[in-house]
Amino acid sequence: xxxxxxxxxxxxxxxxxxxxxxxxxxxxxxxxxxxxxxxxxxxxxxxxxxxxxxxxxxxxxxxxxxxxxxxxxxxxxxxxxxxxxxxxxxxxxxxxxxxxxxxxxxxxxxxxxxxxxxxxxxxxxxxxxxxxxxxxxxxxxxxxxxxxxxxxxxxxxxxxxxxxxxxxxxxxxxxxxxxxxxxxxxxxxxxxxxxxxxxxxxxxxxxxxxxxxxxxxxxxxxxxxxx
Amino acid sequence: xxxxxxxxxxxxxxxxxxxxxxxxxxxxxxxxxxxxxxxxxxxxxxxxxxxxxxxxxxxxxxxxxxxxxxxxxxxxxxxxxxxxxxxxxxxxxxxxxxxxxxxxxxxxxxxxxxxxxxxxxxxxxxxxxxxxxxxxxxxxxxxxxxxxxxxxxxxxxxxxxxxxxxxxxxxxxxxxxxxxxxxxxxxxxxxxxxxxxxxxxxxxxxxxxxxxxxxxxxxxxxxxxxxxxxxxxxxxxxxxxxxxxxxxxxxxxxxxxxxxxxxxxxxxxxxxxxxxxxxxxxxxxxxxxxxxxxxxxxxxx
Numbered sequence: 001x002x003x004x005x006x007x008x009x010x011x012x013x014x015x016x017x018x019x020x021x022x023x024x025x026x027x028x029x030x031x032x033x034x035x036x037x038x039x040x041x042x043x044x045x046x047x048x049x050x051x052x053x054x055x056x057x058x059x060x061x062x063x064x065x066x067x068x069x070x071x072x073x074x075x076x077x078x079x080x081x082x083x084x085x086x087x088x089x090x091x092x093x094x095x096x097x098x099x100x101x102x103x104x105x106x107x108x109x110x111x112x113x114x115x116x117x118x119x120x121x122x123x124x125x126x127x128x129x130x131x132x133x134x135x136x137x138x139x140x141x142x143x144x145x146x147x148x149x150x151x152x153x154x155x156x157x158x159x160x161x162x163x164x165x166x167x168x169x170x171x172x173x174x175x176x177x178x179x180x181x182x183x184x185x186x187x188x189x190x191x192x193x194x195x196x197x198x199x200x201x202x203x204x205x206x207x208x209x210x211x212x213x214x215x216x217x218x219x220x221x222x223x224x225x226x227x
Numbered sequence: 228x229x230x231x232x233x234x235x236x237x238x239x240x241x242x243x244x245x246x247x248x249x250x251x252x253x254x255x256x257x258x259x260x261x262x263x264x265x266x267x268x269x270x271x272x273x274x275x276x277x278x279x280x281x282x283x284x285x286x287x288x289x290x291x292x293x294x295x296x297x298x299x300x301x302x303x304x305x306x307x308x309x310x311x312x313x314x315x316x317x318x319x320x321x322x323x324x325x326x327x328x329x330x331x332x333x334x335x336x337x338x339x340x341x342x343x344x345x346x347x348x349x350x351x352x353x354x355x356x357x358x359x360x361x362x363x364x365x366x367x368x369x370x371x372x373x374x375x376x377x378x379x380x381x382x383x384x385x386x387x388x389x390x391x392x393x394x395x396x397x398x399x400x401x402x403x404x405x406x407x408x409x410x411x412x413x414x415x416x417x418x419x420x421x422x423x424x425x426x427x428x429x430x431x432x433x434x435x436x437x438x439x440x441x442x443x444x445x446x447x448x449x450x451x452x453x454x455x456x457x458x459x460x461x462x463x464x465x466x467x468x469x470x471x472x473x474x475x476x477x478x479x480x481x482x483x484x485x486x487x488x489x490x491x492x493x494x495x496x497x498x499x500x501x502x503x504x505x506x507x508x509x510x511x512x513x514x515x516x517x518x519x520x521x522x523x524x525x526x527x528x
Contacts, residue, residue: 079439106444
């Protein structure tokens with residue numbers, strides 16, 4: 001599903017944010033990417049989203065070669081991904097339903113499909129009955145659930161989560177991670193960048209550790225190690 | 228595009244306009260001023276053109292021949308003149324016809340003319356009356372005819388032609404410059420208005436892009452905003468001009484009585500056959516260019 005072959009990314013000549021990384025993620029896997037600030041985790045997510053271009057190497061996601069992808073193809077490619085961020089990035093002037101429906105409008109789904117699919121996905125993330133609420137009326141955990149619903153509404157192949165629990169208290173963080181695990185069990189490949197040591201250690205999933213742009217370890221049912 | 232997507236885009240476009248209505252209003256007013264001036268100049272140039280055209284048709288160049296020129300030679304001259312592209316029509320007047328016209332005009336049936344009964348005093352007055360379709364070419368045509376064999380004299384109404392021709396050129400050039408400047412200002416203002424909209428919605432645009440919105444989808448509401456501004460900016464002056472035109476014509480005709488009957492103004496519906504699509508195209512064009520320019524700069528994520 002995801003293949004990095006000797007991928008490097010440099011912002012300034014000489015220093016590599018991602019340094020000759022090799023990684024293979026199968027369909028349906030759940031992977032944590034961990035590491036300290038500046039280790040290259042967020043750059044990795046941006047490369048996968050095609051927000052950034054690789055400097056060298058091959059990057060293949062869901063059968064598509066990202067390093068040679070033309071700009072006009074990027075939008076279609078991103079529809080295969082669901083993305084959530086630490087700061088939720090919800091539209092404050094729209095209610096929960098509209099925030100999620102927005103993702104379907106953007107990809108041109110007909111109104112009938114939107115009216116059926118949005119309540120369904122809100123149910124999946126545990127937000128049934130909250131569709132009329134505005135983001136400011138929701139707790140952090142609920143906002144992240146809306147973001148998750150928005151990421152999932154178009155049934156992506158891969159879910160990328162960049163520090164999804166960074167703004168949440170431990171209990172809510174655990175709930176969100178459990179939700180991510182459930183989504184994974186339903187068949188979506190999930191890649192989570194996180195700092196959350198307790199959760200990584202508790203969940204016993206595959207853990208990829210980065211340090212100064214290099215993938216220093218890759219363990220099945222691993223734990224959080226400071227590199 | 229699905230109907231729901233078009234509806235969504237239109238709603239977003241109108242929302243943008245409402246959200247920064249001050250800028251939108253400034254854009255609309257500048258564009259309205261621009262299109263109003265286009266309309267005013269267009270009406271003036273067309274009416275002057277119309278009058279000049281009438282002069283061209285009504286005041287011919289008269290060509291006289293040397294003494295002893297035969298009818299065959301006159302026919303050859305006629306053929307040569309007829310072949311010039313600026314010539315609309317050419318009429319031959321024999322010496323007898325010229326004398327008859329003269330009699331009608333100056334003796335008005337009086338018997339004094341009978342004294343010349345058998346001796347046409349205008350015996351050398353056979354002539355061609357040449358009617359033109361391009362008044363600016365008059366002096367060219369005159370020198371061409373003067374160069375022809377057996378031509379004695381060419382009379383022309385050069386002053387009227389020159390004055391109208393140069394007036395029209397002046398109005399055209401001045402209007403082009405002013406309109407050009409206003410078009411540029413309008414595009415710049417639309418660009419500013421839409422830039423504000425883009426920066427207000429920067430977050431939303433970012434979200435749209437990573438959800439998988441195409442550039443076209445992200446751009447569409449802004450382009451729609453430009454078009455809506457353009458249509459409103461065109462509709463205001465076009466409506467105003469429609470009513471002002473008739474009042475202006477009436478005013479000119481009452482203020483300058485002498486013009487009544489001499490000058491025929493083009494009816495407003497005739498002017499609008501071109502001005503309406505021209506004004507709308509200009510408004511929509513300015514809106515499109517302004518919005519495309521802005522979104523090209525800001526939307527490549």
